[in-house]
Amino acid sequence: MIKKKLIDQLRVPTGKKIHLRDYDPGWAQNRELKDAGKDAVKQRAAELLEENRAELAAAQELLWASDICSVLVVLQAMDAAGKDGIIKHVMSGINPQGCQVFSFKKPSDEDLDHNFLWRYMRCLPERGRIGLFNRSYYEDVLVVKVHPEMLDRQKLPPGKRGDGFWQKRYEDINAFEHHLARNGALILKFFLHISKDEQKKRFLERLDNPDKHWKFSEADLAERAHWDDYTEAFEDMLSATSTKWAPWYVIPADSKWVSRTLVADILVDGIKSLDLEFPKVGEEKRAALAAARKKLESE
Numbered sequence: 594m595i596k597k598k599l600i601d602q603l604r605v606p607t608g609k610k611i612h613l614r615d616y617d618p619g620w621a622q623n624r625e626l627k628d629a630g631k632d633a634v635k636q637r638a639a640e641l642l643e644e645n646r647a648e649l650a651a652a653q654e655l656l657w658a659s660d661i662c663s664v665l666v667v668l669q670a671m672d673a674a675g676k677d678g679i680i681k682h683v684m685s686g687i688n689p690q691g692c693q694v695f696s697f698k699k700p701s702d703e704d705l706d707h708n709f710l711w712r713y714m715r716c717l718p719e720r721g722r723i724g725l726f727n728r729s730y731y732e733d734v735l736v737v738k739v740h741p742e743m744l745d746r747q748k749l750p751p752g753k754r755g756d757g758f759w760q761k762r763y764e765d766i767n768a769f770e771h772h773l774a775r776n777g778a779l780i781l782k783f784f785l786h787i788s789k790d791e792q793k794k795r796f797l798e799r800l801d802n803p804d805k806h807w808k809f810s811e812a813d814l815a816e817r818a819h820w821d822d823y824t825e826a827f828e829d830m831l832s833a834t835s836t837k838w839a840p841w842y843v844i845p846a847d848s849k850w851v852s853r854t855l856v857a858d859i860l861v862d863g864i865k866s867l868d869l870e871f872p873k874v875g876e877e878k879r880a881a882l883a884a885a886r887k888k889l890e891s892e
């Protein structure tokens with residue numbers, strides 16, 4: 594288990610304005626790993642991820658069996674920060690039946706005919722399951738805030754669209770998540786924090802490698818031009834919506850292995866902290882089990 598202190602450092606404090614420049618997208622927070630060098634970090638992170646995957650599989654089984662809580666994992670990031678890789682690598686060891694992944698694209702006309710949380714609400718994980726949101730309602734205070742003309746499509750009642758408007762959206766999100774948490778949802782939110790240099794490197798890799806051309810999108814490049822606006826939108830959002838019941842973690846994402854390991858670790862820890870137990874069977878059921886054994890053995 595990665596040290597609790599480190600995880601605490603990654604958790605965004607509640608009700609405090611944070612700046613992303615205080616969070617290293619690399620790995621400076623941990624001296625031990627930093628001194629060990631890049632290959633050693635990758636190797637150690639891969640080992641830890643393997644351990645975490647096994648633990649996650651066990652934790653998920655318990656989650657499934659106890660059938661009370663659900664786990665909602667929210668992933669947000671700039672493009673090429675590794676959201677897809679997290680989903681693929683972290684979730685690869687677990688039972689597909691217990692896991693649901695939803696990727697949210699631009700809202701449809703039907704979506705826009707409802708309140709902004711509606712389309713996400715319909716995709717929430719059932720009890721006993723882990724639901725992954727690859728993008729989420731947070732897009733409505735990120736991409737939409739950076740491109741406020743998108744609000745024109747949202748058919749909202751007239752009113753000002755200044756700070757107060759966004760503040761209310763944060764409040765709506767906090768209230769929504771509080772409602773979910775009170776009803777048995779464990780909510781863990783990860784912001785994959787990539788540096789502008791690393792994003793450039795990854796975009797160039799996509800251009801260099803014909804097998805990765807499909808991954809390159811001109812739209813991603815256009816969004817990169819708004820890097821500073823996104824940074825501000827992320828900072829405002831993280832500062833306003835990291836709560837006791839639904840904390841944000843800023844995950845250093847310049848190293849893919851490190852980010853995958855950290856997410857897996859926080860997820861395992863979170864599910865363990867639910868203190869779930871396998872359902873205990875009653876007297877009557879135990880008698881029925883004994884009778885079944887007797888019957889089978891006498892065949």
Ligand code: AMP
Pocket residue numbers: 696697698699700728729732733736737743812
């Ligand atoms: P991708 O995840 O790369 O397939 O891209 C999905 C696109 O949908 C991104 O450009 C997002 O910004 C956009 N998107 C997701 N959710 C919303 C939303 N609520 N409003 C507007 N655009 C969104």
Ligand code: MG
Pocket residue numbers: 672810813
């Ligand atoms: Mg994309």
